[in-house]
Amino acid sequence: MPIQIFDPTTEATARKINYAPRPKSLKGLRVGLVDNTKHNSDQLLLRIADILEREHGAKAHIIRKKKSSGVAPHAEIVDEYKAACDVVVAGVGD
Amino acid sequence: MELTSRRHTVADTDGAMEYCYTNGWSDGFPVVPPTEERIVGMLAAAGLEPSYQCAFIENRQISVTAEKVAINAVMAGCKAEYFPVVVAAVEAIGDPLYGYHGPATSTGGSAVFMCVNGPIAKEIGMNSGDNLFGPGWRANSTIGRAVRLVMRNTIGTLPGELDRSSLGHGGKFSFCIAENEEDSPWPPFHTTRGFRKDQNAVTVFAALAPHQYSNQLSSTPDGILKTACAQMKISAGSGRHPQYAMVFAGEHQVTIKKNGWTREQVQEYVFEHAQIPVAELKRNFIIAGDITPDDERTMKPIVAKPQDLLVFAAGGKAGVQSAYIPGWGSTAGSQSVTREIRKA
Numbered sequence: 001m002p003i004q005i006f007d008p009t010t011e012a013t014a015r016k017i018n019y020a021p022r023p024k025s026l027k028g029l030r031v032g033l034v035d036n037t038k039h040n041s042d043q044l045l046l047r048i049a050d051i052l053e054r055e056h057g058a059k060a061h062i063i064r065k066k067k068s069s070g071v072a073p074h075a076e077i078v079d080e081y082k083a084a085c086d087v088v089v090a091g092v093g094d
Numbered sequence: 095m096e097l098t099s100r101r102h103t104v105a106d107t108d109g110a111m112e113y114c115y116t117n118g119w120s121d122g123f124p125v126v127p128p129t130e131e132r133i134v135g136m137l138a139a140a141g142l143e144p145s146y147q148c149a150f151i152e153n154r155q156i157s158v159t160a161e162k163v164a165i166n167a168v169m170a171g172c173k174a175e176y177f178p179v180v181v182a183a184v185e186a187i188g189d190p191l192y193g194y195h196g197p198a199t200s201t202g203g204s205a206v207f208m209c210v211n212g213p214i215a216k217e218i219g220m221n222s223g224d225n226l227f228g229p230g231w232r233a234n235s236t237i238g239r240a241v242r243l244v245m246r247n248t249i250g251t252l253p254g255e256l257d258r259s260s261l262g263h264g265g266k267f268s269f270c271i272a273e274n275e276e277d278s279p280w281p282p283f284h285t286t287r288g289f290r291k292d293q294n295a296v297t298v299f300a301a302l303a304p305h306q307y308s309n310q311l312s313s314t315p316d317g318i319l320k321t322a323c324a325q326m327k328i329s330a331g332s333g334r335h336p337q338y339a340m341v342f343a344g345e346h347q348v349t350i351k352k353n354g355w356t357r358e359q360v361q362e363y364v365f366e367h368a369q370i371p372v373a374e375l376k377r378n379f380i381i382a383g384d385i386t387p388d389d390e391r392t393m394k395p396i397v398a399k400p401q402d403l404l405v406f407a408a409g410g411k412a413g414v415q416s417a418y419i420p421g422w423g424s425t426a427g428s429q430s431v432t433r434e435i436r437k438a
Contacts, residue, residue, distance in 0.1 A: 005110050006128045007100040008119050008165045008247035010156050039382055068427030070196020072152075 023087060027057035032085030034073055035065040036092040048089060058087075095134055097144055097161055114169065119247050121239065121267060125169035132174075136164035139174040140181050141438030148181055149188025151249050153195035154256075158184060162248040163240075170240035175218050176233055178437045179296055180240045183208050186298040186433040187241070196427040197300030198251045203259030204422035206241055207301035207339060208270040209406055211284035212294030214435055215272035222274040224410035226343070227265070227304055227417075238268025263303035271408050277344075278407035279351035286357065287432040294435035299339055299404060300422040302330050309346070310414035315355040316363060318346050318416070323368040326396050326418050332370065333381040333394065336421030337402040337430055340364065343409025346416045361400035368396040404430055 023029060031052055033045040042063060049061040062084055064077040069092050073081075081088050104110045110127035114120050126132070137144060137160055144161035151158065160181065167180045187194055187206060197204040210220055221231035229235060245251040253259065259266075275282045275291075284295035309321040322340065331338060340360070342350060350360070373389035375381045397403055402425060409416070422428055 002103050002105055003107065003110060003127060003129060004101050004103050005113070006097060006130065006133055006161075006165050007102065008128065008162060008169060008243065010162065010248050010250070011100060015155075068193070068196060068424060070200060070423065070427045071193055 025057065026052055026087065028059050029086035030084060031058050031061040032081040032088035033061055033063040034077075034088060034090040035063055036069045036090070037066055038069055038092065045089060052089075095137065095144060097130060097133060099161060099165060118252070119169065119243075121242060121246065123239075123267075125243075126171050128165040128168040132168040133161070133164045135174040136167050136172070136177040137161070139438055140178045140436065142181065148184040149194075151188060151194050152190075154249055156249055158188065158244060158248050163244055166243035166247055167236075167240040170243050171232065171236040172240050173218070173232070173236075176237050176240075178294075178435045179210055179214065179218070179233075179237050180244075182296045182433040182435040183237070183241050183298055184244055186296060186431040187245075189431045189433070191429045192298060192300065192431045193428040194249075197422040198245060198249070199256050199258055200422065201258050201260045202302075202422050203262040203266075204300040204302055204428075205263060205265035205269045206238070206245075207265065207299040207419060208238060208241070209283060209297045209299075209408070210237075210270070210272045210294070210435070211275065211282045211289070211297070212435065213292065214294040214437070215275075220270075220272035222272040222408045223344075226271055226341070226409045227269070234270045234272075235268050238265075238270035241270075242266060242268065265301065265303060269301065271341075271406075273406050274347070274408045277347055277351075277411070279342075279347055279355065280357040280405065280407060283404070283406055284432055289432070289434065294437075295432050296435055297404070297430055297432040299337065299419075299430040300428040301339060302420045302422065304341070304417040304419045305329065306415050306417045308415050313349055315350045315353050315360070318349060319360065319363050319367065322416065322418055323364055326364070326368040327370045328374075328378065328380070329396070329418070330420035331396060333375045334424045335396075335398040335402070336424050336428075337404055338397055338421060339404040339406060339419040339430075340416070341406045341408055341419065342416045343413060344411035345414050347407050357405045358400070360405050361403045364403055365395055365397065365400040369393040370396075398425060
């Protein structure tokens with residue numbers, strides 16, 4: 001006899017996500033770097049900042065460290081990015 | 095009680111099991127078909143409406159409802175009376191302190207270790223003795239499995255996708271124990287987290303595999319702990335400061351009880367003795383940096399504070415084995431969480 005079973009997965013629901021407006025150019029902008037705590041993450045990000053400043057005209061950068069790679073940046077450094085940066089570079093990987 | 099999940103019609107029970115395999119809803123073992131009657135039975139045992147939110151997983155923006163938890167608990171083979179434990183465990187992994195995203199997705203490959211305390215453990219037939227981490231008890235096997243299926247199916251923690259464990263371990267099928275409160279040298283673990291002895295609670299901990307050590311040569315607590323410390327000094331969490339669980343089995347429990355050592359004494363002793371020079375950690379490429387003269391004298395403990403050692407009494411009465419279980423990552427990324435188990 002046919003039976004009916006229920007779906008254990010999450011059904012996707014449509015939802016609007018607001019992105020921050022993207023700048024047309026990095027010229028004169030201040031860059032925030034999110035050190036994700038992985039070894040050499042800071043070295044990689046500082047090289048990226050160097051390229052953004054040398055080749056794309058970014059004005060300055062700050063780098064701050066998250067508390068753990070698996071968590072979102074804490075409020076204190078988010079406030080710093082908000083106050084001192086126009087764009088932020090973030091990412092995580094091994 | 096109205097269920098809102100998508101329904102699938104299949105030919106029969108065999109067809110349902112195969113359908114779940116085909117859709118990737120299994121951990122590799124056959125599942126029990128999640129039918130309406132079984133799902134409603136689960137929800138009733140916890141007195142929950144289907145829409146009750148057990149957890150909200152921030153990074154995935156996913157609301158984990160009681161209905162989805164019940165579906166996965168049925169699939170795992172849980173009896174309805176186990177369901178309040180499953181719900182409490184899901185609530186606990188949704189706690190920001192547990193930090194779901196890190197341990198669930200990391201290449202570090204942790205499982206959700208769960209320890210049940212309170213009268214419910216006996217009521218539902220949980221094992222706290224022989225073959226503690228092994229198979230053989232329905233409640234232990236299926237409660238842990240249910241939580242893993244929720245992670246897989248409802249939250250999307252799929253191996254190779256959002257579960258990037260390089261190795262993983264057997265505890266990812268199920269890693270669920272009860273504490274042996276009767277024979278324990280200490281008050282039940284959940285009372286250290288503010289619960290009463292007669293309350294039911296589950297503690298979750300993002301954990302790597304258990305490491306067994308053997309000590310049949312010492313008849314004192316410090317002798318046993320010396321063996322533990324020798325092995326813990328350089329172990330998975332060295333240099334990272336995660337929490338560690340320590341599970342003391344039968345004969346070691348007796349020795350500790352006979353000598354009247356409190357849980358706090360065990361924690362203090364291990365904190366003091368599972369330490370290693372920073373230089374040694376650097377020489378072995380466990381932490382980064384050049385070795386300085388100070389590093390030879392600077393000792394690094396295995397955990398940041400004694401309370402990060404989670405001390406449980408469980409395991410078979412015979413034998414001279416106990417285990418330590420390294421936590422995932424560091425306490426900045428994940429910490430153990432204890433939640434009350436609420437029955438209907």
